[in-house]
Amino acid sequence: xxxxxxxxxxxxxxxxxxxxxxxxxxxxxxxxxxxxxxxxxxxxxxxxxxxxxxxxxxxxxxxxxxxxxxxxxxxxxxxxxxxxxxxxxxxxxxxxxxxxxxxxxxxxxxxxxxxxxxxxxxxxxxxxxxxxxxxxxxxxxxxxxxxxxxxxxxxxxxxxxxxxxxxxxxxxxxxxxxxxxxxxxxxxxxxxxxxxxxxxxxxxxxxxxxxxxxxxxxxxxxxxxxxxxxxxxxxxxxxxxxxxxxxxxxxxxxxxxxxxxxxxxxxxxxxxxxxxxxxxxxxxxxxxxxxxxxxxxxxxxxxxxxxxxxxxxxxxxxxxxxxxxxxxxxxxxxxxxxxxxxxxxxxxxxxxxxxxxxxxxxxxxxxxxxxxxxxxxxxxxxxxxxxxxxxxxxxxxxxxxxxxxxxxxxxxxxxxxxxxxxxxxxxxx
Amino acid sequence: xxxxxxxxxxxxxxxxxxxxxxxxxxxxxxxxxxxxxxxxxxxxxxxxxxxxxxxxxxxxxxxxxxxxxxxxxxxxxxxxxxxxxxxxxxxxxxxxxxxxxxxxxxxxxxxxxxxxxxxxxxxxxxxxxxxxxxxxxxxxxxxxxxxxxxxxxxxxxxxxxxxxxxxxxxxxxxxxxxxxxxxxxxxxxxxxxxx
Numbered sequence: 174x175x176x177x178x179x180x181x182x183x184x185x186x187x188x189x190x191x192x193x194x195x196x197x198x199x200x201x202x203x204x205x206x207x208x209x210x211x212x213x214x215x216x217x218x219x220x221x222x223x224x225x226x227x228x229x230x231x232x233x234x235x236x237x238x239x240x241x242x243x244x245x246x247x248x249x250x251x252x253x254x255x256x257x258x259x260x261x262x263x264x265x266x267x268x269x270x271x272x273x274x275x276x277x278x279x280x281x282x283x284x285x286x287x288x289x290x291x292x293x294x295x296x297x298x299x300x301x302x303x304x305x306x307x308x309x310x311x312x313x314x315x316x317x318x319x320x321x322x323x324x325x326x327x328x329x330x331x332x333x334x335x336x337x338x339x340x341x342x343x344x345x346x347x348x349x350x351x352x353x354x355x356x357x358x359x360x361x362x363x364x365x366x367x368x369x370x371x372x373x374x375x376x377x378x379x380x381x382x383x384x385x386x387x388x389x390x391x392x393x394x395x396x397x398x399x400x401x402x403x404x405x406x407x408x409x410x411x412x413x414x415x416x417x418x419x420x421x422x423x424x425x426x427x428x429x430x431x432x433x434x435x436x437x438x439x440x441x442x443x444x445x446x447x448x449x450x451x452x453x454x455x456x457x458x459x460x461x462x463x464x465x466x467x468x469x470x471x472x473x474x475x476x477x478x479x480x481x482x483x484x485x486x487x488x489x490x491x492x493x494x495x496x497x498x499x500x501x502x503x504x505x506x507x508x509x510x511x512x513x514x515x516x517x518x519x520x521x522x523x524x525x526x527x528x529x530x531x532x533x534x535x536x537x538x539x540x541x542x543x544x545x546x547x548x549x550x551x552x553x554x555x556x557x558x559x560x561x562x563x564x565x566x567x568x569x570x571x572x573x574x575x576x577x578x579x580x581x582x583x584x585x586x587x588x589x590x591x592x593x594x595x596x597x598x599x600x601x602x
Numbered sequence: 603x604x605x606x607x608x609x610x611x612x613x614x615x616x617x618x619x620x621x622x623x624x625x626x627x628x629x630x631x632x633x634x635x636x637x638x639x640x641x642x643x644x645x646x647x648x649x650x651x652x653x654x655x656x657x658x659x660x661x662x663x664x665x666x667x668x669x670x671x672x673x674x675x676x677x678x679x680x681x682x683x684x685x686x687x688x689x690x691x692x693x694x695x696x697x698x699x700x701x702x703x704x705x706x707x708x709x710x711x712x713x714x715x716x717x718x719x720x721x722x723x724x725x726x727x728x729x730x731x732x733x734x735x736x737x738x739x740x741x742x743x744x745x746x747x748x749x750x751x752x753x754x755x756x757x758x759x760x761x762x763x764x765x766x767x768x769x770x771x772x773x774x775x776x777x778x779x780x781x782x783x784x785x786x787x788x789x790x791x792x793x794x795x796x797x
Binding site: 253256257258313341 | 639641679680681682683685686749755770790791792793
């Protein structure tokens with residue numbers, strides 16, 4: 174008996190030891206991106222059914238580090254698999270085994286965000302064709318997986334697709350994209366006509382991703398709840414002049430909860446009902462041996478929903494835009510919880526370059542204790558440090574303008590419902 | 603009896619593991635990509651370029667030209683919903699055309715023009731050796747193009763019509779001497795459990 178204890182204890186210790194992925198997540202949330210990347214690179218060496226999830230996590234860290242080339246390469250691999258179909262065998266396996274037996278491909282909002290990040294990276298490079306492809310793929314992923322009334326509400330992707338279309342001189346397409354963005358987020362002043370001349374765009378990732386849990390009979394269905402975070406908005410400053418308060422571009426909890434149910438959810442529900450039925454039968458049976466067997470069958474019956482998720486995503490994505498003279502600036506971002514300034518969330522970034530021949534896209538992420546630093550030059554260009562083009566009006570820092578959280582479920586007046594053509598780019602010259 | 607109770611979980615575990623097993627190996631370059639989607643595959647690019655090369659070589663303006671015309675590439679615009687490395691696309695076209703052209707046209711590398719001008723200046727200044735001065739060639743023709751698509755999704759079914767449009771433009775007169783649109787259509791039906 175003693176001879177079995179040592180190997181059993183070792184096995185138990187191995188099972189309880191944190192995985193490379195767990196270590197990576199811990200490092201990520203304490204903003205140690207170097208350590209996080211090392212751990213995620215290790216976990217990404219494992220293939221199998223979590224291939225895509227490992228790569229999404231790795232790409233997230235690369236993105237936070239500003240290593241956009243590496244993030245692009247990893248994201249493109251991941252998005253190709255997320256979009257494709259794996260065939261019927263995997264589904265059959267997950268039918269009789271746990272739902273998590275199949276290849277992870279993400280929920281619609283995760284597919285949308287993977288493509289959204291691709292779009293941002295290409296936009297930073299000035300590759301507006303591929304950037305627009307990313308934003309359109311994000312819109313399509315959201316549309317394909319949403320209930321009909323919530324299709325085309327990934328506003329920030331529509332906004333950026335519109336900006337790309339302007340760069341490509343496709344003004345009719347741009348107009349349609351901006352209309353869709355405004356319909357989904359009518360309160361966002363940065364989607365308005367007047368703001369489209371702005372040459373600096375700040376994308377602010379707030380909070381933590383929605384949390385995926387099991388619900389329904391036998392825990393057979395998945396559901397989402399708000400991730401735990403405090404920040405609800407931000408103010409952006411350039412060289413001590415206020416540029417603006419952030420406005421929401423997309424709420425990922427809303428996207429997660431408006432995903433449509435499919436055939437697999439019906440089958441999962443049936444599995445859950447069977448599991449609960451077995452438990453009930455075990456309770457009601459008089460014969461103890463039969464009761465034990467039924468209880469064991471119920472325990473072993475795999476009805477649990479797949480709760481794997483890309484939990485390094487933010488909870489919301491906000492946007493601020495402004496017009497600044499080319500040059501280098503110190504950018505300060507203040508984050509707020511309703512009207513209360515979150516002191517330890519302040520970020521100050523030095524040496525931020527605004528280009529003179531292209532839009533400057535800057536992406537930031539909120540986090541307690543994340544101080545900022547010196548921005549690396551992500552785009553070519555030189556310029557002397559200059560003042561903002563127009564002096565910003567001072568704004569009370571303890572009463573920021575409340576961010577609009579309205580979601581438009583209906584198309585704007587005069588606009589028809591989204592057609593079945595989810596991505597039309599063919600256009601007469 | 604105890605063994606029978608173990609069979610089902612073991613069998614399920616084995617099935618799940620089998621579903622996750624991968625493989626590795628080199629494959630021919632025109633093999634279909636493993637991931638089934640309606641997006642661009644390497645095979646699509648190769649097929650398009652091969653057809654285009656054959657079309658261009660057969661053009662009367664090229665086949666009957668007194669001297670092989672010089673062609674410079676302008677950009678290929680990606681106006682589709684697919685991620686496309688347009689530089690790679692152009693390089694593939696140029697390589698294929700050179701292999702199939704049989705001396706019918708000559709290509710200019712305008713992407714390297716700055717490096718070429720620097721080298722020429724150094725030679726003319728006597729700072730590096732030269733095998734003799736040559737004229738910098740002007741382009742007789744520009745090759746340009748665009749990639750577009752129409753993507754439709756209806757429930758689990760997705761259809762993607764890709765359009766690769768290329769044209770040759772006279773660099774002197776701006777006359778379009780050739781233009782062609784290559785189309786390819788793909789359709790997939792996603793598995794019942796996918797969304």
